[in-house]
Amino acid sequence: MSIKLGNKADGEDFFDRMNEREDLWRYLEGNHIVLSGPRRLGKTSLLQRLAEEAAERDLLARLVDVEGIDTAEAFIKEVDRAFPDESVSHNLKSAGEKVTSWLNRVRKLDIKLPGGIEGSLELQAMPDVVWAEAALRLQNRLSNAPVLLLIDEISVFLEKLLAKDATEAVQLLAWLRAWRQQSGLACRFLFSGSIGLNALLARHRMNTYFNDCYDFRLGPFKQNAALAMLSEECLREDWQADKQTLAYLCQRIGWLSPFYLNLLLANTLEAARDRLQETTSTERLLMSSDVDDAYDRLLATRSRFIHWHQRLERDLEPGRLSFTLAILSAVAKSAEGLTRKQLLARLQKLEADPELRADRLDQAMLLLEEDGYLDVSGDRIQFLSFLLRDYWHRNHAR
Numbered sequence: 001m002s003i004k005l006g007n008k009a010d011g012e013d014f015f016d017r018m019n020e021r022e023d024l025w026r027y028l029e030g031n032h033i034v035l036s037g038p039r040r041l042g043k044t045s046l047l048q049r050l051a052e053e054a055a056e057r058d059l060l061a062r063l064v065d066v067e068g069i070d071t072a073e074a075f076i077k078e079v080d081r082a083f084p085d086e087s088v089s090h091n092l093k094s095a096g097e098k099v100t101s102w103l104n105r106v107r108k109l110d111i112k113l114p115g116g117i118e119g120s121l122e123l124q125a126m127p128d129v130v131w132a133e134a135a136l137r138l139q140n141r142l143s144n145a146p147v148l149l150l151i152d153e154i155s156v157f158l159e160k161l162l163a164k165d166a167t168e169a170v171q172l173l174a175w176l177r178a179w180r181q182q183s184g185l186a187c188r189f190l191f192s193g194s195i196g197l198n199a200l201l202a203r204h205r206m207n208t209y210f211n212d213c214y215d216f217r218l219g220p221f222k223q224n225a226a227l228a229m230l231s232e233e234c235l236r237e238d239w240q241a242d243k244q245t246l247a248y249l250c251q252r253i254g255w256l257s258p259f260y261l262n263l264l265l266a267n268t269l270e271a272a273r274d275r276l277q278e279t280t281s282t283e284r285l286l287m288s289s290d291v292d293d294a295y296d297r298l299l300a301t302r303s304r305f306i307h308w309h310q311r312l313e314r315d316l317e318p319g320r321l322s323f324t325l326a327i328l329s330a331v332a333k334s335a336e337g338l339t340r341k342q343l344l345a346r347l348q349k350l351e352a353d354p355e356l357r358a359d360r361l362d363q364a365m366l367l368l369e370e371d372g373y374l375d376v377s378g379d380r381i382q383f384l385s386f387l388l389r390d391y392w393h394r395n396h397a398r
């Protein structure tokens with residue numbers, strides 16, 4: 001099976017994201033970015049693709065995954081290692097010669113964009129910590145170079161660091177922020193992670209440390225991109241599928257996350273194969289009933305979805321947890337989603353005071369929205385993933 005289902009999709013497994021890439025490149029000229037979006041939506045895949053495209057812009061980009069570390073010192077070491085001196089100075093030299101290069105573009109912007117990058121020229125006073133010298137050396141080395149630091153899993157790293165040494169976390173974030181605000185900066189940062197950075201920061205009252213970055217919210221695939229991906233993947237697996245069947249698959253997924261599309265397609269191919277084995281037919285043509293079979297099989301696999309529940313149990317204290325679970329239960333039970341008013345009415349038993357109830361709802365929604373449980377963009381609150389909704393309804397809705 002060549003459909004990517006675990007790791008980032010790269011090479012020919014990567015589809016679309018054309019508009020997003022175009023927008024991100026444009027925003028990067030004047031801004032640093034936080035790329036946010038629900039789990040498994042394709043953030044890392046997109047970062048990887050940007051890293052590959054950077055060379056055309058005479059920009060040196062590296063994907064730095066900081067998931068495995070939990071100190072400021074290690075963070076600096078990881079970034080340092082990703083941008084070795086030789087490659088940075090080589091890139092600087094060749095880019096400096098071209099008028100079209102990244103360096104010339106960002107220099108011409110003259111950093112006066114509203115909401116863009118500005119700040120003092122001097123390096124800020126560093127706290128008296130063991131990693132201060134290494135930090136300043138790194139900052140000096142990369143600030144004027146055309147480099148793009150794609151920092152993935154920043155939120156996982158921060159969560160660990162906050163638990164271990166909150167002071168160090170604050171010092172590191174303050175330094176990074178001051179670095180980003182240094183004027184005339186040629187380098188750019190793009191942060192991403194599998195758990196929501198904004199909700200994590202809000203929980204620790206630390207939102208200000210990234211408020212200079214442009215928050216780029218990754219969305220689902222458009223229907224046409226989804227259909228193009230699915231039909232190409234069918235072709236590669238030597239199956240035929242008409243557009244109607246693939247559109248039906250999209251309809252069952254709801255919010256078109258490429259991961260859930262791929263997951264349902266992979267299972268649909270298996271269901272179709274099983275169907276063929278039970279008959280004398282040899283026509284490798286997908287049917288809508290294969291999609292339904294696959295959907296039912298997926299719903300029955302608890303291991304696919306259990307982490308969505310565990311994650312809340314782990315991160316929320318009891319009062320907050322029961323309120324959050326009540327929200328999910330109520331929303332899972334309604335096929336069309338609920339208006340805010342309807343949802344508030346259903347939460348009355350948990351919190352009688354209407355004002356407090358609305359506050360608690362807003363707080364819970366911060367996490368549920370950012371981490372991709374619920375969609376609040378329309379006038380109804382609903383699950384992003386229909387699979388997750390149906391799983392929740394079956395297993396957790398009381």
Ligand SMILES: Nc1ncnc2c1ncn2[C@@H]1O[C@H](COP(=O)(O)OP(=O)(O)OP(=O)(O)O)[C@@H](O)[C@H]1O
Pocket residue numbers: 003004005006007008009013014015016017038039040041042043044045046193194195229258259260262
């Ligand atoms: N552009 C894409 N083209 C094809 N498949 C994609 C694309 N983006 C994401 N996917 C699918 O989603 C899966 C997860 O992608 P990726 O690891 O990049 O997501 P993520 O948002 O970084 O996930 P996490 O939140 O766990 O870090 C891939 O294995 C693939 O099935």
Ligand SMILES: [Mg+2]
Pocket residue numbers: 043044045152193194
């Ligand atoms: Mg990722």
